[in-house]
Amino acid sequence: MGINLGDVFPNFEAEIFDETAANGLKKIKFHEWIGKDSWSILFSHPRDFTPVCTTELGMVSQLVDDFAKMKTKVIALSCDSVEEHKGWSKDVMDYSKQKAFGFPIISDPKRELAKQLGMIDPDEQTETGMPLTCRAVFIIGPDYKLKLSMLYPATTGRNFDEIKRLGDKCMVIPSLSLDEAKKLFPKGVEVCQMPSGKGYMRFTPDPSDS
Template identity: 55%
Template sequence: MPGGLLLGDEVPNFEADTTVGRIRFHDFLGNSWGILFSHPRDFTPVCTTELGRAVKLAPEFAKRDVKMIALSIDSVQDHLAWSKDINAYNGDEPKETLPFPIIDDHKRDLAIMLGMLDPDERDSQGMPVTARAVFFFGPDKKLKLSILYPATTGRNFDEILRVIDSLQLTAYKKVATPVDWKNGESVMVIPTISEDEAKDLFPKGVFTKELPSGKKYLRYTPQP
């Protein structure tokens, strides 16, 4: 699809109508981290479960100073009406407000610009709907990570929180997170750090796993 963002790209400072009024995206993010996630259509089953989960996890995102915002190709009026269903799905009062705004992209302008359209899923008019894209932005407004799911596969929001923890940790510490890492577990010392520098940076100690090659590149340290 045309458009799209690459890692390291600064997200355009677009304007959009949302369930909380018109926004400029950079102003909305401010100095916080941000997550922009799209869904195919309002009033659809998988999307309802996803946004319901996002609502439940909103306090966790707030603790990490992450601003959340959703997008679909429906109108603000539809978003507000659908929000009642999302709250009811969660067992809460069916009100029009969610802890985060939803962008109105009924003309598909943003979906095209950001590369969010799913070419294989179409609405009743034969128009492509939005895929389940997840974009993570740092305080510098640059794309730090993206995940793209087809419309038929619901996202795992626990994984989304996990990668935010990794992104924030590795943005400020000279470490990397290994496979299946979770917050609080040991991390890896990046290869560009010398052994002497590692001793200064990681006073809790560095453990090197011995390998047949004799190369000492698997270095672990408690999460700083």
């Protein structure tokens, strides 16, 4: 299975580890968790208590406040239990020197959600032969539609600074005249002067960030 760009993201129900909840356990419906005005990033990792995953989630923990300024919520997913997430979160905080974990982790031990979203890595398995989740990233808009997806194998780590960059300035398409662009983007249009003299390198702040 899987989900395509522009599709409404499934409004799944799941148990999550949430450091603010009693005993760390909470149940959510995904669309309700996102809310009406937020963007969201859902990303999967293969397994708790592993080195690459620990560095990745440590980096995300450091970036949570930056994502919040972009009106973006972050949630992780792996096939481990809530109790495993709870224990591992302490390792992540210690390694990344963070006082709070900062975001929830979905528990998907039966791989149901991973299969629904096309996040299974067929080449990587646990010692008991169970498949691991790959390193997927989904960015979902306030309309609950999928705006971006990235898919890495379980063996390859991600650069979350690159994911953060996706909320940076937007490029203005060359087919718009400068006057049209200025009317369409009231926050302003920055034009970079190029040796060719062609004004095609134009940028504007994210129009959706009001």
